[in-house]
Amino acid sequence: MKTDRLLEIIIYLLNHEKATAKQLADKFDVSVRTIQRDVDSISLTGVPILAATGLHGGYSIDSDYKIRNQFIGKEDFAWIVMALKSLSTSCENDRLNLILEKYRSLNHVDEPKIFLDYSVTRENQDVLLHNKIIEEAISRLLQIQFDYQNVKGSLSRKTVNPLILRFKWYAWYLFAFDVEKEEYRTYKIARMANLVMTNVPFQSPDNVEERLADSDKNYLWTCESIEVWCREDSIAELEEYFPGEKKERLNDGNYLLHLHVPPQEKLWQALLLSMGRKVRILSPKSYRDRLVRTAAEFLSNHDMLMS
Incomplete structure (x- = not known):
């Protein structure tokens, strides 16, 4: 329907700096002439579409219009504030803090009821x-x-x-x-x-x-698959760090997980070591042997031997 297409054109232009009539025609599978008529119709509704000619020409929506709240409601602004506040817990950026203050001042936006605290991930x-x-x-x-x-x-x-x-x-x-x-x-x-x-x-x-x-x-092609046995009472802990990975429940109630891991990264190896008897690498043998050597080296550094 034409009305749906007009709305889609507006949304597309809101999300893109500029688009030519040919680009819009190809995207919406209509003629260039149809796009020109659509743009005229949109302009009549009060949406300020600018038309630039020349090599770098095309249609665009006035940038001042984009930041008004015709298409963003009060609740939407609250979610934006939530995202900005959450990001600020792990990222120091003066511009980010300035943007956050601007959004807080718009239409007396309510403080979000959801807050994601990433401060534990803040680096040095x-x-x-x-x-x-x-x-x-x-x-x-x-x-x-x-x-x-x-x-x-x-x-x-x-x-x-x-x-x-x-x-x-x-x-x-x-x-x-x-x-x-x-x-x-x-x-x-x-x-x-x-x-x-x-x-x-x-x-x-x-x-x-x-x-x-x-x-x-x-990068994903460089990841390798490993099979890990996990105790029944520890599956939730392992899934927390490896979400969405394939798992099988065994007859004894324990689990077998198929994990995809980057071979050179050490964080996942440290995680498995920290779980002690709760997990065991079944294959490939090279990964299991590597973690056993790491554990032995750690213990020997503390004048201890593995039993």
């Missing part, structure tokens, strides 16, 4: 300082350099085009283009040292989020 001051430098470099499209120690302990000097700073797996990471290797990589901020922002500009690719998604898919 070095990471927070690095984040600020990286944020500025991303904003100004300037290359950065840093010393980086990978998970195997190898140290190297990196020059990268910073693209996306994100929080994942309880830590901050940078998705960037490695200038020397000419490939997109993800770097853990906590493993950086001697970080500096250079005066060398770079051009950000248009499809950064697509490249990030591809990188995540490639």
